Amino acid sequence: MSLTNASPEQAASAARLASRKLAVLENSDRNDALTAIHDALLGAKATVLEANARDLEVANKAVTSGQLSQSLVKRLDLGKKGKYEDMLQGILDVRGLDDPLGKVDYRTLLDDGLVLERKSSPIGVLLIIFEARPEVIANIASLAIKSGNAAILKGGKESIESFKAIATIVSEALTKSKVPNDAIQLVQTRDAIAPLLKLDQYIDLVIPRGGNELVRSVKDGTTIPVMGHADGLCSTYLRADCETEMAVNILLDAKLSYPAACNSVETLLVDQDALESKFVPVAEALVAKGVELRCDELSKKALSKLSSEQLSKVKDATDEDYNTEYLDSILAVKTIPTQSSAETSLVLAVAHINAHSSGHTDAILTTNSGIAEQFLASVDSAGVFWNTSTRMADGQRFGFGTEVGISTNKIHARGPVGLEGLTIYRWLIRGSGQISTAYGSSGKQWKHERLPAGSDEWVAQDAEELKLLREHRSNKGLSNGH
Amino acid sequence: MSLTNASPEQAASAARLASRKLAVLENSDRNDALTAIHDALLGAKATVLEANARDLEVANKAVTSGQLSQSLVKRLDLGKKGKYEDMLQGILDVRGLDDPLGKVDYRTLLDDGLVLERKSSPIGVLLIIFEARPEVIANIASLAIKSGNAAILKGGKESIESFKAIATIVSEALTKSKVPNDAIQLVQTRDAIAPLLKLDQYIDLVIPRGGNELVRSVKDGTTIPVMGHADGLCSTYLRADCETEMAVNILLDAKLSYPAACNSVETLLVDQDALESKFVPVAEALVAKGVELRCDELSKKALSKLSSEQLSKVKDATDEDYNTEYLDSILAVKTIPTQSSAETSLVLAVAHINAHSSGHTDAILTTNSGIAEQFLASVDSAGVFWNTSTRMADGQRFGFGTEVGISTNKIHARGPVGLEGLTIYRWLIRGSGQISTAYGSSGKQWKHERLPAGSDEWVAQDAEELKLLREHRSNKGLSNGH
Structure with missing residues (x-):
């Protein structure tokens, strides 16, 4: 790894060359590099946290003067209980995963002595642009190395001290490994993002890790494919036949366990016949924890028996609320009016989600398995969940070790992206002299027999x-x- | 299917709505639609060819006046022996393929009663922009319907009559099927491309089917992901230990069976010690068929004993030749100088390919399986072939029925793209009330047990x-x- 003041073009072309060397390393060599990074970061915890404390000091001043949000400071803080250890554990988890490279998942006998196979390979060079979270450096470096990809990392100015400290430690650790030094580039040049986004001859994929504004500006400024999500507008659909206690627990978790996270619930859809029995207890539990509810007319009416203190947290929803990712202790509530059949309500709820959600993660709470399966089949989001919290949408929870991010793209990788999302494949043919013109209407027939992969x-x-x-x-x- | 004069926005939003209905149709319903399209096009062959003849008449005039290339006219001609039948057979082949939707290729027990699965789904709405080939309408419509995707097709003015005829027939055929009429939109509005490329709220993927210029202008004009290839600069690496007759046959096929195709060979790399024994007979065979060779100094020298007539087809290569996709009967030749070991020559050849090829398809001709495997492992192209022609890179030849195109992208789909490249997945979780905060360092442990898919x-x-x-x-x- 190099912490570089090189020009964007120098950094990217060096990463490209290094990516070819990294791509053909053995899994054991890539794992050794992860061990080295882990051990170095474990030994240097105090140094990293000192640097992080300097970033936090600057950030806290900016919060006082209103230039930064409190949630950004939270994301910046590496000293928060367990966060540093989680980062270290993530490196080991990634190391322990199966080698994602060289897997043949498709094999066809085209003709005798002519075998086609599809083999997993690294993508090439990744550009990761991140804002506040300094632990991203360790996560991304691990995933990139394990998947055989070179990576260029460009961090935000808020985490500059943490960034430099981690980069220096990781860089030193990697010199003892077979991973080429240029395979992980930490660019600290100012104003490097715009020029990096033009370098499509060297960079294969951009992953912005940050807010809506960052993601949109990245998408607008590049012809390189961009993986990630601008918005995380997740919804949960509450039906009358769900279990009340389960619904309360799930919605508290989905709204409050980390309101600033992209997988937190932002919209609650409630069947009209579930308002009294299910929505009222859910609303009471949420309000008791300080959540503000933005209700439509019917759902607000259902809460009329709440105390005036409770009602102070209940507001009127506007249309805009159903398109808003609050990232805060606020929840929009919309009633699905009673229909002639349970299926029709479902269709309306699904239509609302497909029109308003950001395609991140949406959930249904019901004991009716037929309705649940219809929901699972019809909602067009990266994650569609039944009787659990939208917060489950996470690479670590999915068993990927860690993630480079969550994608709402409709191609390549959707949802939490781990190692597999950082690979692509190549088509290999081993032949024995066959030519294309020998086949076809007047010639030989293709065998096209699928072989075991x-x-x-x-x-x-x-x-x-x-x-x-x-x-x-x-x-x-x-x-x-x- | 509708042949529409609607505005780009109307067409795209109607396609979006239709895509949700198409996505949940049964495979048998999607197959019935393909049968209807096939039968209608079979019955209306004369009508389509008459329309095509009108396009050809205009195009031939444009060739005479130098406005169009002869190769474009070739691509436009639906009456060419077997082309119409191939188009019809392609529809039946696609129909006969496994349903690409609803496949679960990954399943994990996250915890008791909490199962994660990854299920294949349609991408949503495709925009296909094509130039001359009118048969693309039938290919793309079949692949889109079978994979549950809505498609917006926009053709070039050269094929307007063929386009209208095919569209009308297909549109009528689809009214008898369950596929919504708006699922396949044929836009004939002028100047529709630029506005369509802005509609990223409705369109999920753009597939340009045409020349380099079209692909680049599409990429520059959109934030929607683009799948395809701008260039097809394929190379073949000739070693001294290959079989001479095989090398001659393969290179004749790779260069001459369809010089205008993206998978034709454009650069020949020859080991210095193969110049006399292998390159000379290959060059004689190519020159005899009218191929012009653009040689470096060493390879030109090897041909000094050729007749003056033969030598009239041998020119000097410039650096630019090794970056040129001729799409014509021209081949660039570069010598890999003799090295201390066979591996070192291979490394140089691979380095040349990784630096100059367009990542489409590259091949090696050798009897040395160790060298071949190293080549297969090291070349970073969508297709890497051993002892066969680069022309094998084709969806029909790969057993995909037909293809929407060949992708040199580094994400999602690479090489010939059939049904699978038109699908993505959704992550489904079936839970029983689990919440995210119950897990982690102080709580329950994840099981993360892989289940059969x-x-x-x-x-x-x-x-x-x-x-x-x-x-x-x-x-x-x-x-x-x-």
Whole structure:
């Protein structure tokens, strides 16, 4: 890793060259580099936290003078209980994951002696632009190295001291590994973002980690593909047949466990026939914890028996509320009017979500499995959940070790993005002289026979197992599956 | 399908709404629509070819006056032997493929009663901008419908008559199916492209099907992800140990079977020690078929014994030649100087390819399997082939039925893009009240146990098979594979 004052072009072209070397390293070499980073950051905790304290001091002054938000300071604080340890654990978790490279997930016999396979490979060079969270450096560096990608990191000025401290430590740690020094570039040049975004000949993917404004400005300023999300407008749909205590617990978790997070719930949809029985207890629990509710007419009316103190937290919703990501202790509430059938209510709720949500994560609370499955099938968001909190949308919770971010893109990677989202594939053909014009209407026929996939070593074993499976299936009168 | 004069915004918002209906249709309904399109186009061949003849007449005049290239006219001609039948067969091939939707390729037990799965889904709304090839309408409509995506098609003025004829027939055919009429929109409004490219709230992916200039202008004009390739600069690396006859056949196929195609070879890399034995016969065969060779000094020198007539086709290469996609009967030739070892030559050839190729398809001709595997591992292109023609890079040849195009993107889909490249996934969780704050350092531990994937019906069967597999493996002392 190098903490560089190089020009954006120098940094990017060096990263490109290094990416080719990194791409062909063994998994054990990439893992050794992660061990080195982990051990170095473990040993230097005090140094990093001192640097972080300097960033926090500046940030807190900016909060006092109204230039920065309190939630940014929270994200900046590496000293918060368990945060540094989580960062270290994340590196080990990533190290422990299967090698994402060299996996063959598709193999076809095109013709005798002509085999096509699809093999996972690194994307190449990533550009990660982040704002306040300094632990992102360790997360991203781990994921990038494990997935064989070079990365250029550009941090915000709020975390500059933490950034420099972590970068110096990681850089030193990497010199003892086989990962090329230029594979992870930490750019501290001022005004580097705009020129970096023009370098599509070197950079393959941009991942902005920050607020809506950052993401939009990145998207507008580049022809490089951008992965991430501008908004996290998540909703939860509450039905009369759900369990009250479960609904209360889930919505408290979804709204309050981290209101500034992208996966917090922002809109609550309530069936009209659930207003009295389910919404009132949910609202009481939320209000008791200080949540402000922005209600439509019907849902507000359902709360008329609340105390005047409670009612001070209940406001009228405008149309804008259903398009707003509050990132705060506020929840918009909308009633789905009673319909002739349960399915029709569902259709309305789904239509609201598909029109208003940001395609991040949406949930349904119900005991009716038929309705739940319809919801799971119809909502077009990266995450669609049944009877759990939208806050579950997270790479660590999904078992990815850590994540580079959550994507609301409609291509490549959606939802929490871990190692797999940082890989792509190449199509390999091993032939024996075949030419294209030999095939077709007047020539030879393609065989197009799907072969077992898996790693190369795995194939011989697969072949035997496939035979066994087929025998087993035919003994049981089962079909062949695929 | 509607052939529309609607505004770009109307067309795109109607496509968006229709996409949600199309996304939840059964595979059988989507297949029925393909049958209807096939039958209608089969019955109306004469009508379509008459319209196509009118386009050809205009185009041929434009060629005479130098406004259009001959290769464009070739692409426009639907009457060319077998082309119409290939188009019809492509629809049936796509129909016959497995349903790409609803496939669960990843499933994790997060905790008891909390199951995560990743399920394939349509992307949403595609915008396809194409130039001359009118058969693209049938290909794209089939792939879009089968993959559950709405599509907006905008054709070039050269194919306007063919476009209108095909669109009218397909539109009528679709009225008898369950596919919503607005799911396939054929926009004939003039100057619609620039406004369509701004509609990122409705359109999820743009696929330009045309020349370099079209692709670049699309990329520069939109924040919507673009899938495709601007250039197809493919190379082939010729080594002394390859079989001469095979090399000649493969290079004739790669250069001449369709010089205007993106997967034709444009650069030949030759090891110095292969110049006499392999390059000379290859060059003679190519020159005899009218190919012009643009050679570096060493390779030109190797051809000094050719006749003066043959030598009239041998020119000097400039640096620019190694960055040029000729789309014509021209081939750039570069010598890889003799190195101390076979591996070092390979490294130089790979470095040339990674620096100059467009990441489309590159091939090696050798009998040395160790060298071939190193090449397959190191070249960073969508397709990397051994002992076969770069022309194999094609969706139909890969067994995809047909393709929406070939992608040199580094994310989402690379190489020939069929149905799978038109899908994405959603993460579904089925829970029973779990909340995020219950887990972590002080709470419950995640289970993160990988479960068998496959369709829902497949799971029960999988469970039994997995048990059997594990028994089988443990009996044999084998590891568990993944």
